[in-house]
Amino acid sequence: MSNAHSSALRHHFANLDQQKDSSVLGMWTFIVQEILFFGGLFLVYTIYRHEYFDVFEACSHHLDWKLGAANTVVLIFSSLTMAMGVHAAALGQKKATAAWLVLTIVLGSIFLGVKVVEYTEKFEHHLVPGPHFLPPEEAAHELKIQPSQTGQAQLYFSLYFAMTGLHAIHMIIGIPIILYLAWRSWHGAYTPAYHTPVELTGLYWHFVDIVWIFLFPLLYLIGHH
Amino acid sequence: MSAVVAAREPQLPKEHYLNADYGVRSWLFTIDHKRIALLYLASVTFMFFLGGMYAAAIRLELVTPPGDMFSSETYNKLFTGHGVLMVFFFLIPTIPGVLGNFLIPLMIGAKDLAFPRINLLSWYCYMAGAGFVLYALVEGGLDTGWTFYTPYSTSFSNTNVILAGVGIFFAGFSSILTGLNFIVTIHKMRAPGLTWFRLPLFVWAHYATSLIQxxxxxxxxxxxxxVALERGFHFGFFDPARGGDPILFQHLFWFYSHPAVYIMILPAMGVISELVACFSRKKIFGYGFVAGSSLAIAVLGFLVWAHHMFVSGLSVYASLIFSAISFLVAIPSAIKVFNWTATLYRGSVSWQTPMLYAVGFIGLFVIGGLTGLFLAALGLDVHVTDTYFIVAHFHYVMVGSVVMAYMGGLHFWWPKITGRHYPEWWARVSAVIIFVGFNLTFFPQFILGYLGMPRRYHYYPDEFQVLNVMSSAGASILAVGYMIPMVYFAWSMRYGRIATANPWPATGLEWQTASPPPTENFAVTPTVDEEVYDYTRPPKEPTFV
Known part of the structure; x- marks a missing residue:
């Protein structure tokens, strides 16, 4: 109630507490729908992995698990820097907040850069599903599967691109938002009493990271390496 | 009340949300939930009549047995256009978008929804989606049926599947944002004293709807x-040639599209609870059960999707379980119907237009719901799958029930929305016309389907003609019934009798402020100290004007 007349208070809320509670609940609700959004893809993945496990295992060897692991570390660190950013915002350290947020963006960009390298490699090796996919004989040789399993290999790579692509799009949406927050924070928009946008974006960023924590073993680590 | 109010003519308040600002910009950039509701009203009405024109073309073609008006391809595009427009751009968004948007903040004593700008964004998402779909329909159409079944939609159809898909994607985003906004608003924005069990059932119904959304x-x-990735980039999720499973699409599709029916019907049920209580002058019978049954329908709705797939080669055990759970949906649905009828019992029932729609709803919903049980039964469902029996069944629920409730609600809250009354005589007449026209249109389709006439064909054997002509005749009556309210609603906005703040009179906070309400809804923040639907006390003067 003490901040009832803060400039951050929107007209239809009684006080900042109600406003913050609403925003946080809204973001959690948004994350719930995101889980269902990714959930559809995870279901498709689960069914086809169960159905064609051998092929999925064989194809999984064509992802570079070292790059995947490195990217996992990069993302976990970006979650840490994001958390530090939220913490700094809660303490009212506007420059530190901006710095942590920029660091988060740098780490996110490194992740996306590695992803570009991986995708390029898939294009070069004709592992992108569709008419340019390896013809059956070559696929059998390259992926160590039966020629008749080429279609199932395409399923694996369809899922790889759809799942990591959707994840990457979520990061690409996140980065400009974090950049905006860093800019706003630098100019002193956030105070210990009002820094909800930083907190909410943090929630979103952590969610996107967690999705990757699931994607990495499911796509890169099928079977032994 | 009557003595005081009857003594002087009611007058419109000097300032209200409609005259607070003027001009196109004041509407297109508004964040007032009441104005956004009216934006929805205009757009869904347009889509309803557009979808209706597709229906008219279908019914015209089916007057005669041979396919003499349209080619098969054109006919495919007609029923697809009808389905896509009506399901995604009318039935799903209408009651939440128009009545929910307008009423939820008023009913809970809030100044607005929790996220007014997201509310406007959801309307723009709707409009963007509508734009894509309209473009797809104009630019050659779409022939997959509204269900987009693979592999036809992914590999074979030569029509605008991706464009329409993008449109539905946007409409879906609009629906999600609306649901999110309602959930947060109902949790966080209730007026002091308005506990969960003092919430109007309209709000409970929208809460359950939002969960599904x-x-x-x-x-x-x-x-x-x-589907878009497969069609556009040749990914292989549903392609049998590559080991993908087209049936998986059906599972994913119906996992949403069955609950989507409850996105349509639950808000409608919420409206009916308000109307039945008000025009019986009684507290709704079994309030807790009616509220809880909304949640039960929302939960059960997620567990019955495969009853759309009994002929798709589903395992018999899976079919048995889905059949059994589908039957369970009848329980919360029946709880509602019995509680509404029990509310009527020994109430002082009056027959203004909204009540005509409410009673019509109950009748049509009973028929639509009971025929749903036919379809949940495995053996019978196999017999009538893809026949006009299905078409009749879901039109009884989605049009008969939902549109009746929407019309009833629109009439009931019209004085609150516009500050003016609609003409009662015309309204009653058109309510009766709609009821008669609807039954004449769709009841013969039950018989047609049972006799074996398949859906989605533009020609049929001669012996089905009489019933088809009845159905088409009913459709023309129904069209007249829908057009009359268009005219008198438009007329009443300027010339209607001016309404008081609480004309019926009814309980609920929305009636405790001016008609039409001011932009901030209430002059003072309301507090609630009485139970819900307390029709035992004489109606009180609006307190928060």
């Missing part, structure tokens, strides 16, 4: 994405 819509969104 949040949990179901993302799944159809990602499914559309997969």
């Amino acid at each position: 949040i949990l179901g819509t993302p799944v159809i969104a990602v499914t559309i994405l997969l």
